[in-house]
Amino acid sequence: MTFPDVWDAMFLLPFLNGLLLAILLPLVGAHVRLREEWLASLGLAQAAAAGVVLAAFWVGPVALIALAAAALAALAKSLLGHKGNEAYALMLLVGWTVALRLAANSAHGEDLSRALVQGQLYFTDASHLQALGAVALVQFGLLPWLAPRLLLARFFPDHFAANGQQNPRHELVFDVLVAITLALAATAIGVMAAFAVVFLPPWIAFRFARGWFRTIALGIAISVAGYLVAFLVALRFDQPIGPVIVGVLLALGLVRPFAQR
Amino acid sequence: MIPGSLLEVNALVAGYQDPVVGPVSFRLTRGEILGLAGPNGSGKSTVLRAIIGRARIFSGTVERCQGVRTTVQSQQPVRLAEMPVTGREFLRLTGADRQPPPPPLAPLLEHRLDRLSGGQFQLLHVWACLGSAADLVLLDEPDNNMDPKARATLIEVLHESRKEGRGVLVVSHEHDLVEAVCTRLVEVAP
Numbered sequence: 001m002t003f004p005d006v007w008d009a010m011f012l013l014p015f016l017n018g019l020l021l022a023i024l025l026p027l028v029g030a031h032v033r034l035r036e037e038w039l040a041s042l043g044l045a046q047a048a049a050a051g052v053v054l055a056a057f058w059v060g061p062v063a064l065i066a067l068a069a070a071a072l073a074a075l076a077k078s079l080l081g082h083k084g085n086e087a088y089a090l091m092l093l094v095g096w097t098v099a100l101r102l103a104a105n106s107a108h109g110e111d112l113s114r115a116l117v118q119g120q121l122y123f124t125d126a127s128h129l130q131a132l133g134a135v136a137l138v139q140f141g142l143l144p145w146l147a148p149r150l151l152l153a154r155f156f157p158d159h160f161a162a163n164g165q166q167n168p169r170h171e172l173v174f175d176v177l178v179a180i181t182l183a184l185a186a187t188a189i190g191v192m193a194a195f196a197v198v199f200l201p202p203w204i205a206f207r208f209a210r211g212w213f214r215t216i217a218l219g220i221a222i223s224v225a226g227y228l229v230a231f232l233v234a235l236r237f238d239q240p241i242g243p244v245i246v247g248v249l250l251a252l253g254l255v256r257p258f259a260q261r
Numbered sequence: 262m263i264p265g266s267l268l269e270v271n272a273l274v275a276g277y278q279d280p281v282v283g284p285v286s287f288r289l290t291r292g293e294i295l296g297l298a299g300p301n302g303s304g305k306s307t308v309l310r311a312i313i314g315r316a317r318i319f320s321g322t323v324e325r326c327q328g329v330r331t332t333v334q335s336q337q338p339v340r341l342a343e344m345p346v347t348g349r350e351f352l353r354l355t356g357a358d359r360q361p362p363p364p365p366l367a368p369l370l371e372h373r374l375d376r377l378s379g380g381q382f383q384l385l386h387v388w389a390c391l392g393s394a395a396d397l398v399l400l401d402e403p404d405n406n407m408d409p410k411a412r413a414t415l416i417e418v419l420h421e422s423r424k425e426g427r428g429v430l431v432v433s434h435e436h437d438l439v440e441a442v443c444t445r446l447v448e449v450a451p
Contacts, residue, residue, distance in 0.1 A: 036341070151346065152354045156389075158333040159355075162313035162399070206343040210373050215345040 015231060017124045018241070020132040021185050022197060022227035024139055026205075026219035028178050029198035031150050033206060036085070040178055041198035043088030045191040046095030047073035048183035049116045053102045063131065067183045069095075074179035075172070119190030119242030128188060135181055142177070146170055151212065190242030197223055200249040207259040226252055265290045267329055267397050267428040268312065273321035275304070275311035280319045282307045287447045289397070289428040294419060296439030297432045299449035305432040306336055306401050308449060312430075313399070325397070332395035336402045336432075338386045344374040348385055357392030363414050379406035387415060391422050391429075398422070398429045404438050416441050 025041075032040050051069025073095070077087045103113040115123075149170040152159055160168040185194035201223040202215070209215035230245040263269065267289050274283030282304025289295050297305045310316035312323050313333060325331070332355060348370040352358040362370065366388055369381055377385065387403045403419075404412050419442040422429055433439050439446055 034341075148354060151350075155339055155346075155351065155354060156333065156335075157339065158310075158313050158315060158335060161315055162331040162333045166314060206345050209345045210347060210371075212346050212350050 011122070011235070013126060013129055014121045014124050017128050017132060017188055018121050018227055018231060019224065020129070020136055021188060021194075022223045023220050024132065024136055024181050025185055025194065025197040026201040026223040027139055027143070027216060028181050029202040030205070030216045030219050031147070031174065032178060032198060033202045034150060034154055037088060038199050039085040039088040039092065041182055042191070042195040043091035043095065044070045044073060044179045044182040045186040045194040046092045046099065047179075048095075048186040049113075049191050050095040050098040050102070051183070052116060052187055053099045053106065053112055063127070063184070063187055066187050067180055070179035070183035070186075071176055074175040077175060116186060116191050117242070118240035119188065119193050119245070121188050121241045124188045128184065131184055135177075135184065139177065139181070142173065146174060146177075147212070150174060189245060190240075193242035193245045196246040196249050197227075200253055201226070204253055204256055207256050222252055223249070263288065266324075267291060267326050268430070269322075269324045270308070270312070271322045271324075273308065273311060273323060274319040275307050275316045275321075276319060277307075277317060282449060283319070284321055285447070285449055286321075287445075289430060291396070291426045291428055292423055293445065294423060294429040294431060294443045296443030296446040297430065297449050298436060298439050298446055299434065301434050303434075303449045305434070305449045309333075309399050309401055309430065309432050329397050330393075330395045331397045331399065332390040332393050333399045334387055334390045334401060334403060336405065338382065340374070340379075340382060342375065346374050348372055348374065348377070351385060352389050352392065355389045355393035355395075357389045360392045362388055362392065363418050365411065365414050380408050380411045383407055384411045384414060388418060391418055396427050398427060399432075400429065401432045402434070403431060404433065404435060412438070 029041065032038055048066040048070040051066035054069065055065035073091050077091065099113060099116070149168065153168065153171070182194055182198070185197065189197070201219040204222050205215045205219035209218045226248045227245060230241065230248040233239065233248070234241045234244040269288045271286050272284040273286070274280045276282065285308055287295060297308060299305050307316050311318050312325075313331065348366070349358055351374060352362070352370070363384070366385055369377060369385065374382060383403070383406045387400060390398050390400065404415055407415060416438070419429065419431070423444070431439055431443060
């Protein structure tokens, strides 16, 4: 497989789907890291994975049920008032046990489970691109409103309560946005790769960047560079895309100790 | 509420599972810096948390003038091990970047927050509250981690804030700080 093959119609849609994810995931990842809720990505991706297997069990619309499962998990976390990684760790364990038990009792569940581990980007289509395009519009549209509120709530945790907003809307909006993005990512590149693209680029960018929007931009640049390399390597050597993405981003993470402190 | 009041606390008994402080009564008006003093563990911070709805009110009342914008400096500010936000971005969150900062802070504004010392970050945090457009400023142990120079700057900016017609509530166990900056003092006992 050579570089021009990327532009083959068969690979173009999956390539664009992955590219959009490489932009959107570190954007939410930077804010998730800011809130020290980085386990969110794994918890919500696993909840989405449980939704995918559930869809196979009931023969329902896969993407829709995955989105619903992740969104429900985010909503439950928000309504129950659980903050931090503990809520996401519970979500991860519930998602994992539900997904595996359903898979064990379903005809297609096992195949889907494997796909969710390895990623199935090459099987994504125009509907995935449309959904990701809509999420991109919402994410970039909301960013100027959402980012200052998330930063304010992080550094001045009593600000909203002191001004009469015990449950500010931006918290729920952000949780649902993370859930939807992670659900789409888990169904395209797999659970662990989705977690890696949320976690690793901001993890590197936080060490090097100065300024919040520069951090976001650097995270996206690292993620896109890693994705381009991973996509070509996976095509060229016929490897599952998920583990290759994780490997490339881990390799990029080796530069972290060289940041000036 | 009595006209001119920003905040009225009447016979407040507050706590969490059980009452830890009270009864406490005071009133804060514009242009005033009120000190809540008392030893560690006397419940001063609990009074502040009851004002913003973060502690349980067992009896008594807390009334704030309607529409009052409030800002809070917590006793233990959030400091992450890696924080790529600059000092200027931090001040922008509360709108405090619209005013010239105290001279010791000016050279720090382009630095990442995780590169500031504890005292520098504390002064930045207090200025983010005092430099904002809030009518009511609640400061909990504002001189924590500060060296004498930073403390002198803190006293200066607190005096300046009186001219802006806002109300400031300072919680501190440091008697010399509250005596240096406050127009009135309320002693708190458990």
